[in-house]
Amino acid sequence: MSSVTPLNALGEFGLINRLQQTITLRQPSTTLGIGDDAAILSPAAGQDTVISTDLLVEGVHFDLTFCPLKHVGYKAVAVNVSDVAAMNATPTQIVVGIAVGARYSVEAIEELYEGMRLACEAYNVDLVGGDTTASRGGLTISVTVLGQVAQGQAVRRSGAQANDLLCVTGDLGGALLGLQVLEREKQAWQADPEFQPELEKYSYVVQRQLRPEARMDVIYELRELGIMPTSMIDISDGLASETLHLCQASGVGARVFTENLPIANPTLEVAEEFSLDPIMCMLNGGEDYELLFTVPLADHDKIKNHPDITIIGHMVPQSEGANLITKAGQAVPLRAQGFKHF
Amino acid sequence: MSSVTPLNALGEFGLINRLQQTITLRQPSTTLGIGDDAAILSPAAGQDTVISTDLLVEGVHFDLTFCPLKHVGYKAVAVNVSDVAAMNATPTQIVVGIAVGARYSVEAIEELYEGMRLACEAYNVDLVGGDTTASRGGLTISVTVLGQVAQGQAVRRSGAQANDLLCVTGDLGGALLGLQVLEREKQAWQADPEFQPELEKYSYVVQRQLRPEARMDVIYELRELGIMPTSMIDISDGLASETLHLCQASGVGARVFTENLPIANPTLEVAEEFSLDPIMCMLNGGEDYELLFTVPLADHDKIKNHPDITIIGHMVPQSEGANLITKAGQAVPLRAQGFKHF
Known part of the structure; x- marks a missing residue:
């Protein structure tokens, strides 16, 4: 049987420290990742940055009776990366906020992060910042993604012409x-x-x-x-x-x-x-x-x-x-x- | 008496459209704001980007019995800008996610955004993206802030020396x-x-x-x-x-x-x-x-x-x-x- 650690046994800093150890940085533009007041990014010259954010709320966007937390984590990243793709950009970094109720165990949150870690690997994205906090209810996940695209090459919704x-x-x-x-x-x-x-x-x-x-x-x-x-x-x-x-x-x-x-x-x-x-x-x-x-x-x-x-x-x-x-x-x-x- | 519009009368797109109309863009680096899959930013050459994110959860970080929603909105932005300040950077853009329960009215959410709008004005920050969704419980606000700083001039926690x-x-x-x-x-x-x-x-x-x-x-x-x-x-x-x-x-x-x-x-x-x-x-x-x-x-x-x-x-x-x-x-x-x- 796997062990179950209540969240309050670890505390917020403890949880962040534990999650931090699993993070690999891959992007040359990531100068400083998690651990300071903010991450530092150094995008290459001539690049535009795209940014998008999504919230996933338990009971609204996912149902834990049939959705494993690892999949929830993967999906939270994938749907944000999808927004970057839709701009013709390449995803580079994400920051993640999670608000989590006391009924969750440390192991459950680690499952969630494991899914995000797998998605970061699949899309070659760095997790560079986060906030982990308590909630009175279920789980809410906020992901903000950054991407890079050569200046002026972002594709908007607004450029379609008749006959395209x-x-x-x-x-x-x-x-x-x-x-x-x-x-x-x-x-x-x-x-x-x-x-x-x-x-x-x-x-x-x-x-x-x-x-x-x-x-x-x-x-x-x-x-x-x-x-x-x-x-x-x-x-x-x-x-x-x-x-x-x-x-x-x-x-x-x-x-x-x-x-x-x-x-x-x-x-x-x-x-x-x-x-x-x-x-x-x-x-x-x-x-x-x-x-x-x-x-x-x-x-x-x-x-x-x-x-x-x-x-x-x-x-x-x-x-x-x-x-x-x-x-x-x-x-x-x-x-x-x-x-x-x- | 002020009017009260239930959230479901407007729907997600309606709410976003309504909030979007109040947004002013000030930063030269904001190429495209809200309304596409992602915002497009064009940071000036020689700048590093800093990024930080914070979640504010009702009942944990704020108590609506004594905290007006306009103040909650202002504070949600200010505490994120504070992280940018702590890196010696200048805040430039934010993206905002809110998950909101059905008991909130459209007017309440507009109060919240009014507070964020005032903070954006005070700190000269552009609100460039967002996600608004339902929650089963109270209000959760996610703010991610970007800032700019001359390359290599970001101040970390790690540079203090004895005698400083x-x-x-x-x-x-x-x-x-x-x-x-x-x-x-x-x-x-x-x-x-x-x-x-x-x-x-x-x-x-x-x-x-x-x-x-x-x-x-x-x-x-x-x-x-x-x-x-x-x-x-x-x-x-x-x-x-x-x-x-x-x-x-x-x-x-x-x-x-x-x-x-x-x-x-x-x-x-x-x-x-x-x-x-x-x-x-x-x-x-x-x-x-x-x-x-x-x-x-x-x-x-x-x-x-x-x-x-x-x-x-x-x-x-x-x-x-x-x-x-x-x-x-x-x-x-x-x-x-x-x-x-x-």
Whole structure:
């Protein structure tokens, strides 16, 4: 049996000291990491810095009945890195704040940090600062990420032009269906604590929900292909909502073809099992953390055979609106139906 | 009567849009503020970046029975700016995450942001990013601050040498006594809801608790005087604890003279009223957010008459330990008794 140390046995400084020992620094721009009033960073000349922050709240963004703390830690970092990817930048440092209730053990918090450590390793990011404090309730995790990008090369939401191709990485809807599976199993387990969930056949969609990856791989590949997106966003609230963000910020419309939307076979199977329309899952499912971006039409040949990128439509003048084009050729206005936490 | 809008009437995007409209950008290095996946910053050449993060949790760091939300917002920014000051850097940008329970109104959150807006104005800082989300409990505020400092000019905790003068800004113990007053009044009010607290005669210490200021003014003055501290820290956990941090990080000892410790008259009066030893209040009272720093002995004449800086002792070789020297000349080992949240 693993040992359990109550948080108050260690105290705040003790906890920070213990966590600090597991940290490796990799970035040449990290001059000083954790341990002073602030970290010191020395970005290379000619670089812009991007910065983004996200909060993950227990009971709102994650449910510890089915989400291991190591996965929560990994996801907390990955979703922030995804924001850096969506700016065409390279992640470099994170700072982490956690507020944690007394019912948590030191070992639980170490599990959480282990997940963050793994994500830092995967994305080559340094954890350079933090704050650890008590909370009256559950666990709240705040991650702020910094990234670097050559001056002027950051990609905003606002640069799309009519006729640009609209592209998406990977496949969609998986994270939403993973959540459906996990919540069904949770209900079954609550009704009968002897119940053993069988998640094996749902491993793809469950993984999409519990352990999303930021698509830094595609960012590096686009650079190698010499493709500079004209606009970009990551898909946290669903394809429909994010497409509308690009349209609004860029002052254009869009045509998205339902036939082109990418879905993985395991996702399709689960959608059928739950009697959910796969198109709706792809349009409105949150948390896939794929990238949605536009490229000039001239880049069509460079991108058309890329295994991780699908061209799902193109941008049009704003007056034409943002529409979904069905298989039958019918135009249906896109609507944001992403989930709201409030 | 002021109107009250429930948070769910506005939704997350609505709240963000509403708050965004109140934001002014001042820093030349802010290329893009709120509204994209990340903000874009373009620090000037030859600058290092410092970064620090703090969480403030309702019921742990602030008590809304006596702390107005506008003050909570101001303090959340000020305590982060204080960390930047303690690195000898100039604050430039913040990002803010808030997790907020359903019982809060839109107007309450706007009060909170109004306090942050005022602090941004006072410290010339840009709010460039944020995340607003629901929580199951109370309010949690995460602030991450960035600052700039000429390359290599950041002041760490680790540079103090034996014979350096140990200096502190402002006066000490006020924030602790302010908290004592507020908690006494809260108990009286809980016992009798008709009770009207008389805070006027305690305004100094209450202000020290509710609305601390980061000592950026002293940082700018030290630069004008041509004084570069050899080590520096801000006082969040009490003078004794912070002195020990400087000693440990620098590998030196210290002699702190009780006679030299600065206390304001109103603080002294409240200490007497509460029968608390003023020396203990100065040594162990948290949240004063004054700066504690060391300067070479050669700077003595430049600093000795500065109205906001007191020389409270000097550093000694590590073998001599960190001691408090009483009026009678007795040496008492310094001990950290700062408050712990766990």
